[in-house]
Amino acid sequence: MMRMSKAHVDLSPIKIEQEMVKKVDKEEVDEPLSPKARLFHAPGLNCCVVSMLGSRTKLNVDAIKVGLEHPPHPHFSTVLVMDDKRRGEMKWRKTKIDVDNHVIVPSIDPDNIKSPDKFVEDYVANLTMTPMDLSKPLWELHLLNLQTSDAEAVIILRSHHSIGDGASLMSYLFTSSHRKPSLPHKSSLKDKKEIERVGFWRRFLDMARLSLQMIWNTFVGVCLWLATALFLKDTETPIKGGVRVELNPKRFVRRTFTLDDIKLVKNAMNGTVNDVLLGITEAGLSRYLNRRYAGEDDKVTSASAKKDNLPKDILLRATHYVNLRIPPTESKASAHTEDEKKIKVVTGTKVGYILLPFSIAMRNDPLEYIHNVKSAVDRRKSSLEASFSLYITGILLKYFGFKAIAALYYRILSNTTMTYTNMVGSLEEVDYLGHPLTYIAFGTYGYPRTLSIHFISYIKKMTMLIAVDEGAIPDPDQLCDDIGAALQSAKDAVIQRGLVN
Secondary structure, three states: OOOOOOOOOOOOOOOHHHHHOOOOOOOOOOOOOHHHHHOOOOOOOOOOEEEEEEEEEOOHHHHHHOOOOOOHHHHHHHHEEEEEHHHEEEEEEOOOHHHHHOOEEOOOOHHHHHOHHHHHHHHHHHOOOOOOOOOOOOEEEEOOOOOOOOOOOOEEEEEOOOEEEEHHHHHHHHOOOOOOOOOOOOOOOOOOOOOOOEEEEEEEHHHHHHHHHHHHHHHHHHHHHHHHOOOOOOOOOOOOOOOOOOOOOOOEEEEEEEEEEEEHHHHOOOOOOOHHHHHHHHHHHHHHHHHHHOOOOOOOOHHHOOOOOOOOOOOEEEEEEEEEOOOOOOOHHOOOOOHOOOOOOOOOOEEEEEEEEEOOOOOOOOOHHHHHHHHHHHHOOOOOHHHHHHHHHHHHHHOOHHHHHHHHHHHHHHOOOEEEEEEEEOOOOOEEEEEEEEEEEEEEEEOOEEEHHHHHHHHOEEEEEEOOOOOOOOHHHHHHHHHHHOOOHHHHHHHHHHOOO
């Protein structure tokens, strides 16, 4: 596997050549980048998003190019420029796009490809070694007319993270669909009549208790955030990143689970889908690390897999990213007028994160992993930690400057182990520019991580896409198998104990 150079990278703002943008409309007003979007252009934090879409039909390249001539996402037709008059402020500038410069159709001979799925993995891994071209809008579409195990063809959209986060790209995908997406209904926690039956003082005391909990949990979260920025580091496990891991290529491995299995466990645990996903991730990581800590000679045997080889008190934390936008609901998506049916493309990056610890241990009860994670997540739900992590960026940028805040965030990511996200997709099939999709998967790379785990639901499936540095995780398929086995163990436990609703 080829490796990129690990030479020292200065954490200072990138310099963009003035000749990058020559023909622009002078009447257009440049749009400044948000503080979070600027961070994604700092060396060491230069992050890209890989969107993998499985097509149920062969790709019509000409039709896709026509559909991309006027993309609904505004930043698909803007170029990044530097305003030297305002201390190098980064801005988006409107420009005309040449679709042929963004659509790549590699020449593929299926007869010479032994494993199409492995070919797609290798193709994406090679993409992570190639930097984005800053002289044009920061996205590119790769069309692979190659039949894989679960699709007739594969569409790979690579975009810079400053263009938008997962929610932004999902809204772009939905606006590019000829079929209206079916989104989850927004559920209320309590019926209005039930609230009215509770007395005034009871409601007052409950609100006071919840307010105190939020203040305390936020205080604890902020203290841990500061400690992580200053000195608190995760345990050096086999999957923890080394120096400048962001420069290494990443391999993306995909796995699909049945959403009904996840909901079965969710209902039995009186939790959420996210609780179950985090629980099986914790269990899968425990299984995987237990193998890695076993001796090389016996780590693949069933006996060593069951034996507890884990060191005590492992500190392993994930930056669990949280979308702070108000999510769209089915009630909005199913409006009566044609204008109301349109889904608006959200732009930028409006995500915060929480530092979520995973309890790495070998447990006899597979449901205990979900219990542990649920308790940790519930505490952080009752806090403003995610909002703090987003809005503190602008404050620190104003008073300490770009270089200092970039170094601070690089340190936080380096001192933790992995990234975790979970997104909700459409309940029914959608298409991308006329091509019906069998799966949707999002992943990220370009920042100091050896492991990122991303879940997204679509129709009746939950797709997991993991991005790994093969130097630290040489067997990503085994990690996927361990997470899948954790889900099966939780499902079996629910059924055996008669917890099915």
